[in-house]
Amino acid sequence: xxxxxxxxxxxxxxxxxxxxxxxxxxxxxxxxxxxxxxxxxxxxxxxxxxxxxxxxxxxxxxxxxxxxxxxxxxxxxxxxxxxxxxxxxxxxxxxxxxxxxxxxxxxxxxxxxxxxxxxxxxxxxxxxxxxxxxxxxxxxxxxxxxxxxxxxxxxxxxxxxxxxxxxxxxxxxxxxx
Numbered sequence: 001x002x003x004x005x006x007x008x009x010x011x012x013x014x015x016x017x018x019x020x021x022x023x024x025x026x027x028x029x030x031x032x033x034x035x036x037x038x039x040x041x042x043x044x045x046x047x048x049x050x051x052x053x054x055x056x057x058x059x060x061x062x063x064x065x066x067x068x069x070x071x072x073x074x075x076x077x078x079x080x081x082x083x084x085x086x087x088x089x090x091x092x093x094x095x096x097x098x099x100x101x102x103x104x105x106x107x108x109x110x111x112x113x114x115x116x117x118x119x120x121x122x123x124x125x126x127x128x129x130x131x132x133x134x135x136x137x138x139x140x141x142x143x144x145x146x147x148x149x150x151x152x153x154x155x156x157x158x159x160x161x162x163x164x165x166x167x168x169x170x171x172x173x174x175x176x177x
Contacts, residue, residue, distance in 0.1 A: 001170040003028040003162075004112065004136055006057055006089060008146030009036050009043035015074050017146065018046060020155075024162050029175040031089040031110070031144075034059035036077030044083070046053060053174040055087030056080055056107060064095040072099045080106065087177030108177050112143040117156055118150045125153060129160050136161075138170060 003021075007147055008014050009032055021028055032045055032054055037044050047054055059079040064072055072095075076088070088107035095103065114136055117123055136142065142161065144154060165172070 007032045009040045010146040013151040026172045029053045031055045031057040034082040061091045064090045095167045113140045
């Protein structure tokens with residue numbers, strides 16, 4: 001089971017999240033934006049030092065299927081200089097075939113098998129956790145988000161999901177390149 005987090009690092013939620021993961025002895029995989037990592041390099045260093053994996057999520061959070069190949073390459077490459085990683089997750093999970101080919105030459109493209117919908121205000125935390133109990137299975141890649149929209153909600157959801165995963169008898173690992 002892999003816990004993954006997109007869109008960070010976030011100056012408020014990421015420190016809390018790293019503390020929570022340490023408290024629960026869980027390693028995670030982060031797919032961070034280059035522009036955010038550039039603003040908060042200490043969070044990148046801390047995540048790496050604590051045994052987490054950080055992958056590239058682009059410099060800016062751009063939807064691949066609506067940008068040109070040249071813009072995609074520039075966004076990917078700029079982030080790769082800040083986050084030298086063999087893992088890449090496209091924002092929104094959207095890529096054209098040519099973009100995917102370009103990214104795959106340098107990185108493993110990592111999607112997810114279970115979406116938390118932590119960003120969806122129409123769902124209550126209780127609904128999200130009910131969905132987690134019902135849907136999460138062996139070897140899933142779970143995705144959460146570190147951003148202003150999720151910063152309060154994640155504090156309830158992540159600890160509860162860790163407990164759900166453990167109650168199901170699963171263990172945690174990071175995504176391997």
